[in-house]
Amino acid sequence: MAVKQCSWDGCDSFAAYGTRTKPAWCDEHITEILRRGGLEPLEPFASSTGFRLTRCLACGCEAHYRFVYTLDKNRDQEPTCRACHWAKWTATALRFGAELVGADIVDDEHARLVAESHGYDYLGAAPIPPAYRVRCRYCGRITADRLGDIGWGCSCQVNPRRPASVQGQPEQAFDPVPRLNPELVEQWHPTLNDPLRVTTISPNSKRRVHWRDPVCGHGWVATPADREKRPRLRCPECRTILDSLAWHHPDLAAQWSKDNPLSAWHVRPSGSLTFTPEWVCPKDATHRWRMAATARVQGSTCPMCRESGKSMVELRYFEALRTEFGEAFSGLAVRNPAFKRRTVWVPDVTVHLASGRTLMVEYDGGYWHAAKAGVDLDKSQDLLAAGALVVRLRESPLASLGISSGDYLELTVSPSAPAPERAVAAIREWLVSAGEHTPAP
Structure with missing residues (x-):
């Protein structure tokens, strides 16, 4: 396989291993990547998929890990060391x-x-x-x-x-x-x-x-045969169960909210529940959301931290809103008994105003929303029925949704020349005039 240049920005060295499509790094930067994962190498680098003896910088535990495993854990912002x-x-x-x-x-x-x-x-x-x-x-x-x-x-x-x-x-x-x-x-x-x-x-x-x-x-005392019989309890006193979410996915159990009616030791990863579990983001405890356990097991992460699935333009408007209001949530699912079209909606941006009202901002791209006027209308009407203040930023040449409400604002934005500060200024002026927002001194 052809030798590649190190994928580290600004490095002119050759990579320590070859690969056709994936990035590769030189030995110096492989060591740096390991350190970012909380490890220091104790053996020379052999290959990206071979096991290499390392020492954890946090607890000192020595163990073998593949370099590709550290790459995956770094991507998830999780330390590599299994002891930790x-x-x-x-x-x-x-x-x-x-x-x-x-x-x-x-x-x-x-x-x-x-x-x-x-x-x-x-x-x-x-x-x-x-x-x-x-x-x-x-x-x-x-x-x-x-x-x-x-x-x-x-x-x-x-x-x-x-x-x-x-x-x-x-x-x-x-x-x-x-x-x-x-x-x-x-x-x-x-x-x-x-x-x-x-x-x-x-x-x-x-x-x-x-x-x-x-x-x-x-x-307690029991036979092995009885342990595998229904209800397959892990502990008969605590009534925890075998094959629980906490056993199979301890990382998700750490994000399981204390406010849920059952603990992560009482539910199975793919079992049906009478409630939708609440989760707490490991990066920011103020990020709380509800999502089925099956979706979490399949890889869904904190919707407020997730940037995948959002265009660079949407992220720019999101950052501008967060700068203005101090705290804004991206992709926070909303359920409300006032909803008539769907049981749950996921606004692009949610802001909890000091007045007690909730502001929800939608960004409608001209390409993706060209044939979604009906869905956009249903979503806006449901959010308004739930008592939210709704703003839609619709790219030109999308037509207006024609919603007439004092709690609704629709702004036309340019797809070729985004101006998030200008849009946020218009939203601020609208909220101030309605008595829902006090401008910063």
Whole structure:
């Protein structure tokens, strides 16, 4: 593959690896990208998809990561280190669990048992549980993960899960892989089930064994077979459930609002709910919105931070509105019983005025809204019926929607010469004349 120039702005060096369509960087800037992801390299760079030993700059945990993995995490503005990630997960669990047992979540010997039974060498707990450092006996890769994730074994292609021999050692030298659900493996009590082993018990076993939930700290006795029966409770006392949103997506659980009637441990990622969950933006706690859990799992992010799907012209008008009013929200979904055309609308910009009224601004591009006059009219009328002040910025040559209301303002803007400051000045004058806005001194 042809050698490429480093994609870092202003760098004249050649990239350390080749690629046809994606950006590539030189070794110096690969190190800088790793530092932005919270890591420092401990090994020379080999390839973008190969594992490289690194040290976390925040907690000091050493583990292997692919460079492309750091690129993905940087794009999501999330630290690469999984030990730090699960430490944050623990903080979320503390928020939801009333009786968390703190740093002693899982006994060290129990963690060693789970790691060694899955072909790992146990390296000890990460700085903050529930992450534990393990080294794969087959590929040598060091990772920091929860016990439930360790229970799946290493993903390396040379790990057959039950090898005939490993480095001259016979198969019986290794415990068999547990057949239990990994979430149940994590709840296996570390001391009260001796001499019974989690690696030998069947998922259909009717033997009563001890369990302990690492989140709430509650303990109880039940058979593995009963654990998988409806309602598939994670903890019978807290009534949390197995395969919950919090278990599968701890990053989303951290954004789950306390005002929701159920916790993230009580709902499943794809389950139907009687309410639309509220979420809190991890970047700005004032950003709160309602969205189905299935949409979040599929990748939907904070609508007020998201810039994708918005043209540069729309973003310029949004910034001008935010400068004028101090706080403006982009893409905030609105529900109101006064809506007759739809149950939910998503205005381009929402501003909560000091007067108590809500200002909603729509930008109608000439190309995309050429055949949407009916939808634009329905949306405006529903927003007005809900008591909002509505402004539509319609590019020339779009025709007027013909709405006659004291709470409605329609301005014609130029697609070729955007003037957001002029439009915002007109909106300010309109609000001041209506007594809805006090101009800054």
